[in-house]
Each structure stands twice: as C-alpha cells, then as structure tokens.
Amino acid sequence: MTDPLVYVRAIHFAATLLAAGAVYFVVLVLPRTEAETISTTRLRKWLAVIAWCSLAVCVVSGAFWLALNARSMSGQPLVELLPQGVIGTVLWQTEFGNAWLIRFAAAVLFAAAMPVLFTPKKPPLWIETATVILATVLTGGLAWAGHAIGASGVESVAHPTADVLHLIAAAAWLGALPLLGLLLGFAARGDVSLAAARIATIRFSMLGTASVATLLVSGIVNTWYLAGSVAALTDTSYGRLLLIKIALFLGMVAVAAVNRLYVTPRLLYDDSAPTAALTLRRNALVETFGGVAILLIIAKLGTMTPANHLGLHAGAVPADAAFVHIHSGEGMADVTINPGHTGVARASVRLWDEDFNPLNAKAMTFGVAPPDAPAKATNRPAAQDADGAWHIDNIELPQQGNWTVTVDITLGSGKHVLLDAPIVIDPAQ
Amino acid sequence: MRTLFAVLSFLLAASVAAEAHAMLDHATPLVGSTVPTAPHEVALTFTQNLEAAFSTIEVTDGGGSRVDQGKTQVSGNSMRIGLKALTPGTYKVHWHALSVDTHSTQGTFSFQVGGH
Numbered sequence: 001m002t003d004p005l006v007y008v009r010a011i012h013f014a015a016t017l018l019a020a021g022a023v024y025f026v027v028l029v030l031p032r033t034e035a036e037t038i039s040t041t042r043l044r045k046w047l048a049v050i051a052w053c054s055l056a057v058c059v060v061s062g063a064f065w066l067a068l069n070a071r072s073m074s075g076q077p078l079v080e081l082l083p084q085g086v087i088g089t090v091l092w093q094t095e096f097g098n099a100w101l102i103r104f105a106a107a108v109l110f111a112a113a114m115p116v117l118f119t120p121k122k123p124p125l126w127i128e129t130a131t132v133i134l135a136t137v138l139t140g141g142l143a144w145a146g147h148a149i150g151a152s153g154v155e156s157v158a159h160p161t162a163d164v165l166h167l168i169a170a171a172a173w174l175g176a177l178p179l180l181g182l183l184l185g186f187a188a189r190g191d192v193s194l195a196a197a198r199i200a201t202i203r204f205s206m207l208g209t210a211s212v213a214t215l216l217v218s219g220i221v222n223t224w225y226l227a228g229s230v231a232a233l234t235d236t237s238y239g240r241l242l243l244i245k246i247a248l249f250l251g252m253v254a255v256a257a258v259n260r261l262y263v264t265p266r267l268l269y270d271d272s273a274p275t276a277a278l279t280l281r282r283n284a285l286v287e288t289f290g291g292v293a294i295l296l297i298i299a300k301l302g303t304m305t306p307a308n309h310l311g312l313h314a315g316a317v318p319a320d321a322a323f324v325h326i327h328s329g330e331g332m333a334d335v336t337i338n339p340g341h342t343g344v345a346r347a348s349v350r351l352w353d354e355d356f357n358p359l360n361a362k363a364m365t366f367g368v369a370p371p372d373a374p375a376k377a378t379n380r381p382a383a384q385d386a387d388g389a390w391h392i393d394n395i396e397l398p399q400q401g402n403w404t405v406t407v408d409i410t411l412g413s414g415k416h417v418l419l420d421a422p423i424v425i426d427p428a429q
Numbered sequence: 430m431r432t433l434f435a436v437l438s439f440l441l442a443a444s445v446a447a448e449a450h451a452m453l454d455h456a457t458p459l460v461g462s463t464v465p466t467a468p469h470e471v472a473l474t475f476t477q478n479l480e481a482a483f484s485t486i487e488v489t490d491g492g493g494s495r496v497d498q499g500k501t502q503v504s505g506n507s508m509r510i511g512l513k514a515l516t517p518g519t520y521k522v523h524w525h526a527l528s529v530d531t532h533s534t535q536g537t538f539s540f541q542v543g544g545h
Contacts (some may be wrong), residue, residue: 069531072533073480073482073483073527073533074483074533086485089482090482093480093481093482094482094483094527094529094531095480095529096529096531098532145530145531146530147530148530149478149530150451150477150478150528150529150530151477151478152478152505152506321461336461338461379531392490418485
C-alpha cells in the first residue's frame with residue numbers, strides 16, 4: 001500500500017507551485033497597460049480564484065504533511081500527537097518544523113496581499129515585490145522538507161541552494177504554465193485581446209527559458225548529490241524513478257522549444273493568431289500533464305529511503321578488520337572479516353536489496369579463496385543472527401594478499417545471487 | 430554540444446555516495462570490537478546532521494538491562510551517551526537517528542569489554 005505521505009506531498013507540491021505560479025504570472029507575465037488590464041479583468045478574477053483555492057489546499061495539505069511527519073518521527077499514533085506535545089516539538093525543535101512555521105507565516109501574509117494583487121487596478125510596487133518574495137519563501141522553503149539538507153561541508157550550502165532554485169524555477173514555469181493555457185483559451189474565444197495574449201506569451205517565453213536553464217543546472221547539482229553514479233541511477237528504484245523524471249522534463253522542454261520556435265511567431269499575425277493561441281493552449285496542457293507526472297514522482301522520491309535500517313560504513317568497523325561492500329543490481333553485501341590479517345578470523349555479512357532494505361535471504365554460503373588460487377576456495381554455510389547479520393566463524397587465512405570473497409545467496413524465492421569481490425588480508429601483527 | 434556531453438559524461442562517470450539519510454559512519458567503541466577497558470561513553474557519528482529531539486542511543490548488557498545514563502547528547506552529526514561502570518561482558522548498542530531531512534534510520538551492534 002502506498003504511503004499516504006506520497007499523496008499529501010504530491011497535492012502540497014502542486015498547490016504550492018500553482019499558488020506561487022499565480023503570483024509570478026500576475027506580476028511578471030500579465031500586461032499592465034490600461035487597455036490590456038481592462039481586457040484581462042475577467043481572467044484576473046479566475047486567477048484570483050485559482051490562487052485562493054491553491055493557497056487553501058497548500059495550507060491544509062501542509063498540515064497533513066506535518067502530522068504524518070510528526071507521526072513517523074515520534075512513532076506516536078496520530079491521535080496522540082497533540083496531547084503528547086509532539087506537534088509542538090516538531091514545529092519548534094526540528095528544521096522541518098521551523099521551515100513549516102516560516103512557510104505558514106508566508107502563506108498568511110500572501111493571503112493578506114491577494115485581494116490587492118489580483119484587482120485590475122495596479123497595486124503598489126512594494127505589494128507586488130513583497131508578494132513575489134512571500135511566494136518564493138513558500139516555495140523555496142519546501143527544500144527543508146527534502147533530501148537537500150543535513151549534509152556538511154560544501155554540500156550543506158550547494159545542495160539546499162540548488163534545491164531552492166529548482167523549486168522556484170519549477171513554480172515560475174510549471175506553476176504559471178496552466179495559467180498561460182487559461183489566458184490563451186480566453187484569447188482564442190476573444191475574451192482577452194490578442195495584444196495581451198502576445199505580450200503575455202512572449203514574457204512567459206522569457207520566464208520559461210530562464211526557468212528551464214535554472215532547472216537544468218540545479219537538477220544536475222541535485223542529481224549529483226542524490227545519485228552520483230550510473231549504478232545508483234540504474235540499479236536502484238530511486239535512480240530509475242529519477243531517470244523517468246528527467247525524461248519527462250526533457251519531453252516538456254522539447255514541447256516548449258516547439259512553442260518558442262514555431263508556434264509563438266504565428267501569434268504575431270492576426271490571421272494565424274487564434275489558431276496559434278489554441279495550439280499553444282493545447283501544448284501548455286500537455287506540458288502541464290507532464291509536470292503533474294513529475295510532481296507525483298517527486299512526491300514518491302521524497303519518501304523513499306535508500307537506507308532505512310543499519311547503514312554500516314567502513315569507518316565504523318574495527319580498524320584491524322577487512323571490509324568490502326559488494327554491489328550488484330540484484331543485491332548488495334557488506335562483508336567484514338575480523339581480524340583482517342593472517343590467522344583465524346570471523347566473517348560477518350549484511351545483505352541488502354537494491355534499495356538498502358535487508359535482503360530476503362533464506363540461506364547464504366560464504367567462500368574465501370587465497371590469492372591466485374581460486375581452486376583452493378573454502379566454502380561454508382553461514383548462520384544468521386537475530387539482528388539479521390550472517391556469521392561464519394573460524395575462517396583460516398594462512399597467507400596475506402588479495403583474497404577473493406564469494407557470497408552465494410539463496411533468496412526467499414529460491415533464486416541464487418552470487419556476489420564476489422577482492423578483499424585485502426594483511427600480514428599478522 | 431561538446432560541453433553538454435562532457436558535463437553529462439562527468440555526471441555519469443562520477444561516483445559520489447548517495448547519502449540522503451543518516452547512516453552510521455563512525456562508532457566508539459567500534460562495531461563488533463573488543464575493548465580491554467570499560468568505555469565511559471558510546472559515541473556515534475553519522476553521515477547527516479541529526480535532530481536532537483528524536484535521536485537516541487540505548488546500551489544494554491547481556492541480560493537486557495540498560496547500562497547507559499539515560500540522556501543522549503546530540504550535536505550536529507554526532508550523538509553520545511554516558512555509560513555506567515561496565516563489567517567484562519557483551520553489550521548491545523541500539524541507536525535511532527532522525528536526520529534533519531526527516532528520515533529515520535536505526536541499527537544495533539555489539540561490543541565486548543574484556544579480553545575474551
């Protein structure tokens with residue numbers, strides 16, 4: 001069963017991007033000359049309704065997200081979260097909660113500014129600027145609910161920065177895109193002047209180009225930190241979903257390029273303009289569907305856990321032990337031989353599936369072969385401990401050098417997975 | 430185009446650990462180790478910064494009784510807990526970490542005090 005958090009995240013992302021996209025669209029895209037303002041009066045009412053609804057959904061889904069996260073952080077059932085003070089602890093004592101408080105404050109101020117922002121009369125510049133900043137805080141703050149934070153060193157600055165820019169660019173493009181489609185629909189019916197549609201389309205085209213460039217660069221940075229290798233992209237569910245997301249993004253960019261190069265110029269001529277407006281509206285809808293699919297993938301990616309049990313690193317094992325991590329598409333093994341020098345040793349093996357969940361294995365045979373003598377391999381059945389690790393005692397390692405370890409796993413399904421890798425055995429100390 | 434290809438090749442060929450969750454990076458005493466004298470604390474370092482409100486360590490003896498001093502101290506990506514005076518034997522460490530990106534990880538390992 002799918003984690004309800006996936007749906008809540010998807011709804012919250014969509015609502016946030018749409019609310020912020022409405023602000024960017026009204027302030028940066030929609031023309032403000034007197035004639036065009038009159039022409040877009042009815043459209044502005046619709047934009048206000050969309051902004052109000054999406055902001056309301058954003059706040060409600062944000063509350064659900066907070067509750068579900070508080071439940072998973074504390075292990076308490078939902079009904080106990082308020083009586084036990086867990087919600088308060090999460091809000092005031094975690095980075096996620098602090099981000100939610102700031103985003104909630106931004107949403108309240110955003111709501112206060114909306115009656116002025118969406119009227120035909122041009123609001124003061126400071127109101128427009130402030131609302132753009134509030135929409136940006138509401139959107140960029142989502143980075144503190146994802147994988148971009150928590151690292152140290154350069155990544156602690158580079159990754160959140162890239163993620164914030166990624167979210168803002170997504171709101172400016174994906175959030176404003178359906179609103180452009182709405183405007184073009186009005187224009188095709190004659191409810192908005194063609195002059196207003198032309199200005200808006202050209203402005204959106206510039207905003208879209210800047211957003212796509214930002215999404216591309218920040219997406220590369222995010223992928224670098226979250227996947228970082230071909231194996232991680234192709235061998236894990238997380239990586240494969242990320243590849244689908246990238247493919248969808250490239251498809252949307254292709255449609256946007258067609259719009260920019262072939263369709264938008266036709267909008268400039270009165271005879272072809274109504275057809276061009278309808279084509280652009282259809283393409284905007286296609287891109288919006290692509291964007292919704294991307295949001296669903298993002299919602300799922302954020303809940304996936306590459307390592308939800310013991311994640312053991314070489315640095316955590318004894319200094320005199322030999323350690324190797326063996327990775328394949330079918331399974332992974334962390335092999336520790338202790339002590340890692342000649343003599344008699346004990347091997348400990350932890351098995352993972354491709355997503356770092358414990359592998360469902362019913363038996364395991366462990367083999368060690370001395371350097372340059374694979375025929376002299378010793379193969380022994382391993383015993384499993386209560387904590388899931390497999391152990392093999394009294395392994396004789398008579399010589400130093402590059403040994404080969406073999407892990408033959410019998411899965412619950414009966415299928416065999418064979419992993420092998422070299423491991424260095426030092427001389428006796 | 431050549432630059433784009435170079436960027437993509439660099440991205441695909443690079444190998445950076447995918448660590449969006451708090452994984453155990455260093456442990457004192459070390460995982461599965463035997464220490465000659467009783468340690469005064471268990472200190473764990475993780476690959477991500479931790480949320481103090483929801484990250485804990487528990488240390489138990491062979492009989493399952495708590496031998497830690499009850500209050501886990503969390504700072505950045507590390508947490509530690511003081512220990513009571515340990516006698517020779519096997520002890521189990523159970524940790525639960527909530528990384529600041531809101532994901533929980535947990536694990537268990539043992540260490541021995543004494544020379545057997």
